[in-house]
Amino acid sequence: MTNHxxxxxxxxxxxxxxxxxxRKGQQVLITAPLEAVDLVRLITHHAxxxxxxxxxxLYSDEKTSLMRYVDGDKEAFDAAPAWLFxxxxxxxxxxxxxxxxxxxxxxxxxxxxxxxxVSRANRARSAAYKPVVEQITGFATNWCVISAATPSHAKxxxxxxxxxxxxxxxWTAIFKCTRAxxxxxxxxxxxxxxxxxxRTGILNAKRYSALAYKGPGTDFTLGLVDDHIWMGGASVxxxxxxxxxxxxxxxxxxxxxxxxxxxxxxxxxxxxxxxTFIDGIEVTFEKGRIVKGTASKGAEVFKKMIxxxxxxxxxxEVALVPHSSPISASGIVFNETLYDENxxxxxxxxxxxxxxMKDTSILSxxxxxxxxxxxxxxxxxxxxxxxxxxVDGVFKDGKREPLMRKGEWVD
Ligand code: ZN
Ligand code: ZN
Numbered sequence: 001m002t003n004h005x006x007x008x009x010x011x012x013x014x015x016x017x018x019x020x021x022x023r024k025g026q027q028v029l030i031t032a033p034l035e036a037v038d039l040v041r042l043i044t045h046h047a048x049x050x051x052x053x054x055x056x057x058l059y060s061d062e063k064t065s066l067m068r069y070v071d072g073d074k075e076a077f078d079a080a081p082a083w084l085f086x087x088x089x090x091x092x093x094x095x096x097x098x099x100x101x102x103x104x105x106x107x108x109x110x111x112x113x114x115x116x117x118v119s120r121a122n123r124a125r126s127a128a129y130k131p132v133v134e135q136i137t138g139f140a141t142n143w144c145v146i147s148a149a150t151p152s153h154a155k156x157x158x159x160x161x162x163x164x165x166x167x168x169x170x171w172t173a174i175f176k177c178t179r180a181x182x183x184x185x186x187x188x189x190x191x192x193x194x195x196x197x198x199r200t201g202i203l204n205a206k207r208y209s210a211l212a213y214k215g216p217g218t219d220f221t222l223g224l225v226d227d228h229i230w231m232g233g234a235s236v237x238x239x240x241x242x243x244x245x246x247x248x249x250x251x252x253x254x255x256x257x258x259x260x261x262x263x264x265x266x267x268x269x270x271x272x273x274x275x276t277f278i279d280g281i282e283v284t285f286e287k288g289r290i291v292k293g294t295a296s297k298g299a300e301v302f303k304k305m306i307x308x309x310x311x312x313x314x315x316x317e318v319a320l321v322p323h324s325s326p327i328s329a330s331g332i333v334f335n336e337t338l339y340d341e342n343x344x345x346x347x348x349x350x351x352x353x354x355x356x357m358k359d360t361s362i363l364s365x366x367x368x369x370x371x372x373x374x375x376x377x378x379x380x381x382x383x384x385x386x387x388x389x390x391v392d393g394v395f396k397d398g399k400r401e402p403l404m405r406k407g408e409w410v411d
Contacts, residue, residue, distance in 0.1 A: 004171065011146075011180040012042035016050060018189040018234075019144035019247045020098045024051030026142075029091055032102035034061045036148035039102065058084075062109055062152060068121075069113040077120040080128035089131035092141045095239025099136065099143035106152030107335040110275030119304040122274050126308065126377040133379070137353050139235065142243035147338055149174055156335050177248045177327050177339065189234075189244060196233035199252050199409075203230040208393040211318065212400060215389035216266065220285060222318055222347070223260025225372040227358035230254045235355065250327060250342040253319035255356035257372035259288040261315055268344055269383040270297070272335045278302045281382055288314050290349070306349060311376030316352035320345050323387045323407025337381050345385030345407070350376035 001009070016022050028047050032040050037059070044055045091097040110118050136143055149170035151163050157173075158166040175181040179188040210223045232252035234244045267281035280296025290313040295302040306313045321328075321344055328343040352374045354360035360368060369375070391404040402410045 004168075007171070007175045007180055008039060009042055010185055011175060011178060012039060013046050014178065014180055014185040014189070015043055015100065015144060015146050015247065016046040018186050019146060019244050020047075020100055020142050021241050021243050022047050022050050022052050022098055022142075023241055025053050025096075026051075027091070027097040028052050028055045028100060029088065029097055030055065030057040030100045030102060032057055032059055033104050033148065033150050034059050035150040036102050036104055039148050043100070060105075062106055066109065069110065069117055074117070077117045078124045080121075080124040082128040085129050085132050089135050092132070092135040092143075095141040095237065095241075098141055098241075098243075101143075101145040102148050103145065103336065103338060104148040104150040104153050105275070106150070107156050107272035108275065108277055109152070111277065113275075115300055115304070118275065119301070123308060123377070130377060133351065137351060137355075137379075139237040139355055141239055142237045142241040143245055144243055144247060145245065145338055146178070146247050147174060147334075147336060153336070157332060173330055173332055173334075177330060177342075179248075189247075193233035193244070196249075196252060200230040200232045202411075203252060203254070206393055207396075209396040210260065210394040211403070212392040212394050213263075213265070213384070213389065214391075215268075215384075215386060217282060218263075218265050218384060218389065220261065220263025220265050221394070222315070223257035223288075223372070224318070225255045225257045225357050227371065228254045229356050229358060231353075231356060246338060246342070248327060248339065248342055250325040251319040251321045251346070253317055253353075253356070255352050255373060256315040256318045256347070257288065258311070258314045258316075258352075258369075258374040259372060261285040261288045265347070265384055267382050267384060268386045268389075269333060269340050270335065271340075271380070271382045272337065273298070273301060273305060273380060276301045277335075278305075278382075290314070305378065305380060308350075308378050309376050311374045312350050312378050314349065314374045314376075315347050316350045316374040316376065316379055317346075317348035317356070317381065319347070319381070320391065320404065321385055322404070322409055323385060323389075340383055341381045343385075344383040345389060345391070345404070346381045346383045348379055348381040350374065350378040350380055 154166035154170040182188045212221045264284050270279040278298035283290045284292040387407045392400040393403040394400045
């Protein structure tokens with residue numbers, strides 16, 4: 001076996017054992033780009049070896065996706081396969097089918113296309129996909145998202161390399177950031193999870209009322225919901241299975257209060273949003289809502305994004321990541337949120353994760369809203385952390401203490 005084949009096999013095993021933690025008799029549903037077929041085959045092999053009852057993979061293909069924008073009926077961009085997504089939601093509902101998402105698309109696949117078509121297609125897709133998002137964010141089943149290096153994505157990360165070299169360089173970075181290149185990746189993830197759980201334990205004991213941020217172009221206060229829960233690393237899904245929803249993951253995250261965010265924020269990394277790039281985001285929040293927003297690149301797409309619905313201009317997630325995280329240390333901008341969000345502290349507009357607030361399973365939708373939980377068709381993370389960001393924890397009585405200085409944990 002070549003070195004690459006060995007690493008790919010270890011990565012596949014890590015995904016099945018630490019990412020999904022597939023149980024005997026469970027089904028597995030994978031979505032993946034065509035170019036990830038070698039990885040999908042290895043994952044399928046390892047899933048059956050641990051007792052999966054059935055592995056199903058739905059492949060996507062960039063060239064086929066693009067044809068819609070070039071040749072498709074202009075009137076038909078509000079169509080989405082609701083029947084497919086309904087079936088997926090059904091599969092996850094009882095926790096008998098694990099969910100693996102493999103990403104790796106060209107981040108600027110749709111950047112040359114008509115913005116109106118793109119935003120209508122995104123909107124229709126988000127609406128149809130909502131039942132799936134509800135099962136996933138509600139942790140009905142064990143799930144995991146990983147990345148595969150594909151030629152188009154690799155070229156976007158390393159534009160000056162040949163396609164072959166770019167692909168090799170991106171795989172090397174993926175193996176390193178996911179710890180797949182360590183002697184025992186599964187054990188490495190156990191240790192990593194322990195460290196993240198220690199951090200969430202400290203933060204949960206603090207009961208901060210808000211976080212206060214200061215950095216270049218950033219000066220804002222972000223209120224947390226009263227019953228917030230900090231999470232990070234492995235989580236137990238409702239079917240009782242411990243899984244790592246993101247590989248890699250370096251963040252600890254919780255729920256902002258949808259009405260208690262005030263001040264200005266500047267993004268620190270470009271954001272790839274459904275086939276287009278958004279960079280240089282600057283927004284002003286008032287009472288939790290974005291009242292002013294610009295972007296130096298992709299401003300039109302950004303504007304449409306936060307206009308998706310009422311919750312799209314409010315926050316659903318806040319995450320802290322030390323500036324020294326291995327992904328940040330790699331110095332690579334991956335043009336992919338899964339990696340880039342784990343390189344820097346971030347916030348997300350849109351849907352909140354219900355497990356970030358106590359008792360959400362017994363609260364009515366009205367009650368959750370009243371307590372500050374945001375809902376939306378979208379959930380989009382964008383990076384605000386850097387080596388120049390300071391964060392304070394603010395207590396209920398207004399007293400505050402340093403939490404992060406120059407992007408690093410204070411303790
Ligand atoms: Zn996050
Ligand atoms: Zn997020």
